[in-house]
Amino acid sequence: MPQKILVVVTRKLPDPIETRMMELFDVRLNLEDAAMSQAELAAAVQQADVLVPTVTDRIDAAVIAAAGPRLKLIASFGTGVDHIDLAAARQRSISVTNTPGVLTEDTADMTMALILAVPRRLAEGERLVRAGEWKGWGPTSMLGHRISGKRLGIVGMGRIGSAVARRARGFGLAVHYHNRRRVHPSLEHELEATYWESLDQMLSRMDIISINCPHTPATFHLLSARRLKLLRKHAYIVNTSRGEVIDEVALTRMLEQGELAGAGLDVFEHEPAINPKLLRLDNVVLLPHMSSSTIEGRIDMGEKVIVNIKTFADGHTPPDRVIETMF
Numbered sequence: 001m002p003q004k005i006l007v008v009v010t011r012k013l014p015d016p017i018e019t020r021m022m023e024l025f026d027v028r029l030n031l032e033d034a035a036m037s038q039a040e041l042a043a044a045v046q047q048a049d050v051l052v053p054t055v056t057d058r059i060d061a062a063v064i065a066a067a068g069p070r071l072k073l074i075a076s077f078g079t080g081v082d083h084i085d086l087a088a089a090r091q092r093s094i095s096v097t098n099t100p101g102v103l104t105e106d107t108a109d110m111t112m113a114l115i116l117a118v119p120r121r122l123a124e125g126e127r128l129v130r131a132g133e134w135k136g137w138g139p140t141s142m143l144g145h146r147i148s149g150k151r152l153g154i155v156g157m158g159r160i161g162s163a164v165a166r167r168a169r170g171f172g173l174a175v176h177y178h179n180r181r182r183v184h185p186s187l188e189h190e191l192e193a194t195y196w197e198s199l200d201q202m203l204s205r206m207d208i209i210s211i212n213c214p215h216t217p218a219t220f221h222l223l224s225a226r227r228l229k230l231l232r233k234h235a236y237i238v239n240t241s242r243g244e245v246i247d248e249v250a251l252t253r254m255l256e257q258g259e260l261a262g263a264g265l266d267v268f269e270h271e272p273a274i275n276p277k278l279l280r281l282d283n284v285v286l287l288p289h290m291s292s293s294t295i296e297g298r299i300d301m302g303e304k305v306i307v308n309i310k311t312f313a314d315g316h317t318p319p320d321r322v323i324e325t326m327f
């Protein structure tokens with residue numbers, strides 16, 4: 001019988017995925033789910049044929065340099081690949097795959113939840129009730145802002161951005177977007193979306209901004225201090241992509257000083273650390289990077305990882321191969 005390939009998984013995955021992996025591969029699981037250090041990652045890639053990392057692992061040039069001759073595939077559990085040095089992997093002829101598509105709807109749902117939660121002060125209201133401080137209904141108490149009829153500016157009209165746009169239309173929002181490339185006219189028509197070639201121009205005219213682009217060297221601090229200043233004082237910003245896309249220090253300062261109405265953040269620049277100043281603000285909703293956290297989504301992601309590994313091991317191009325020029 002041919003020897004099974006050695007697959008090292010860096011975090012605890014859903015049980016059905018781990019069970020299937022044990023059937024198919026010689027798999028090293030992380031049942032305790034303790035995050036691996038850089039040294040442990042380097043040791044893992046010295047022996048493995050395939051590494052299955054997640055967003056919490058930094059697969060940098062040093063880890064890739066430590067890879068043994070057997071390592072041929074990094075099959076990441078997740079869509080974003082900003083935690084992997086793709087150029088270093090390419091130089092070592094190590095393929096990289098991700099899990100696109102299967103977390104689109106879940107992430108868009110959570111984006112929409114934040115788009116509703118911040119202007120309608122949902123978390124603030126919940127805190128008030130739990131603190132036992134609610135004194136009863138009042139005609140001017142807990143007033144938020146109406147969603148319907150407002151302008152939503154989507155930064156990054158890929159799969160997730162489009163799924164957010166579909167939901168937003170149902171809530172009466174006018175959809176605007178900025179993307180590196182204008183999307184196909186049929187999609188623009190379906191979403192009744194207005195394209196802004198200039199991000200600056202779009203930012204200065206929106207009521208709500210949703211960040212849905214990947215984090216790449218080109219989008220690091222895309223929402224820089226200068227660009228954040230273009231936003232209107234009554235605007236809200238929601239981020240379910242990557243913290244690095246927004247200059248978090250500048251954003252926090254503006255929220256503190258009332259130069260922005262509020263923010264809904266599921267991701268942060270230095271996760272899991274959160275700027276303590278953000279924690280003190282009432283007009284922000286802060287989530288622990290959970291936009292794609294559904295059991296269905298996690299199982300689908302695991303299935304994709306398995307298919308990518310199997311296809312690769314069988315000598316074919318895995319369906320979700322990532323190449324640098326995609327980003």
Ligand code: 8YV
Nearest residue numbers: 054055056077078079080292
């Ligand atoms: C994933 C994400 O859960 O897929 C992504 O890019 O940000 C998350 O929603 C995470 O990456 C798992 O590794």
